Amino acid sequence: MLRIGLTGGIAAGKSAVARRFAELGAVLVDADVLAREVVQPGSPALHEIVAAFGADLVGVDGALDRPALGRLVFADTAARERLNAIVHPRVRERAAALVDGAPEDAIVVEDIPLLVESGQAARFHLVVVVDAPDEVRVDRMVRQRGMDPGEAGRRIAAQAPRADRLREADAVLPNDRALEDLLAAADALWDRRIVPFRDNLVAGAPGSGLLSSPSAAGLPGTVGLARRTRARLAAALPPGASVGSGGAPGAARDEDDVVVASVRVTVEEDTDPAPVTSALAAAGYPRDRDSGRGRGEAHAGLPAVHRAADPALDVTVTVASAPAPS
DSSP states (O other), X not given: OEEEEEEEOTTSSHHHHHHHHHHHTOEEEXXXXXXXXXXXXXXXXXXXXXXXXXXGGBOTTSOBOHHHHHHHHTTOHHHHHHHHHHHHXXXXXXXXXXXHTSOTTOEEXXXXXXXXXXXXXXXXXXXXXXXXXXXXXXXXXXXXXXXXXXXXXXXXXXXXXXXXXXXXXXXXXXXXXXXXXXXXXXXXXXXXXXXXXXXXXXXXXXXOOOOSOTTXXXXXXOOOHHHHHHHHHHHHOOTTEEEOSSOSTTOOOOTTOSSEEEEEEEEOTTSOHHHHHHHHHHTTOXXXXXXXXXXXXXXXXXXXXXXXXXXXXXXXXXXXXXXXXX
C-alpha cells in the first residue's frame, strides 16, 4: 500500500487534486469530511465543543454552526488548539480504520489540511503539497467564498507558512494559474511517479531514480531530501536501529539536493536485522539484492543496501552494524 499525505493551505486547490486522485483510482481519506462526521448532533465531540465554547454554537436543528466556530477559533490561537485537541484524535482514529480497510495494493491519499502543523509528514511514503502564493489565495477566498479580505488573511495566518509546507514536500503541485493546469500536473504526477512507486513498493523493488521529467514528478520546489529521508526512517525503524547523519563513507550529499541522498542506518549488535529490513521496505526503501555482496558479513547479512522505491529519487540507505564499544 502506498500512503500519500496531501496538503496545502486554505484556497490552494488541494480539494481539486484530492478529487482528481480519487477519479484516477485512489482510496481517498478526507480529514475535512471526517471532521464533520465526528461532530454530528449527539456526538461526544459536539458535547465537548459545547462545553468548551458555549451552546450558542449549536443551531436549532442540533447541528454545529461551523462558520461561527470558524470565526471564533481562527481569531484565537488557544481556542483553535482546544478545538483541535477535541476533534483531531477522533479524526485520526476514523482515518486509521479506513486505511486499515484498504486493499494491500491500494494508493491511499489522506487529504489533511493541517498535515504539517500536526507533525504527520514522516508517516507517509509521499507528501504532496498543493501550493499557491498567499495573495492568490486571499483573492480566491474573496471572489469565490465572499469572504472579507481581513478574514481571509487571518485564515491564512492561522495555518503554517508556505515555507513550512514546502519544507516537508516530496512533490509540489503549483496552482497559480488555471485549474486545467493544476489537474494536468496532478495527472502527470500520478502516471509518472505515484503509480510506478506503488508498483515498486508492492514488488519490493527499488525504483530507477531516473525520471526524465522532474516537473512531471513534482520535484521542482522540493528541498532537503536527506533530512526528510532521515525523518521518515526514524519514524519507521524498530528498537535497536537508528538513523545516522550521513551515508556510506564518501557518499555524503548536499542537504538540498533534489533527487539524490545517502543515509546510514546502524543496527545494534544484539538486534536482529530482519525486522529492520522489513521496516525499511515498508517505509519505501526495499533491499537492493544486487548491492553489498562479498563485503564480509559480520552481523547476519550486514552490511546491506536499500534503495528508494520512488522512481523519481536516487536514495541509498546503507544498513550496518554499530561499531563495537572501545
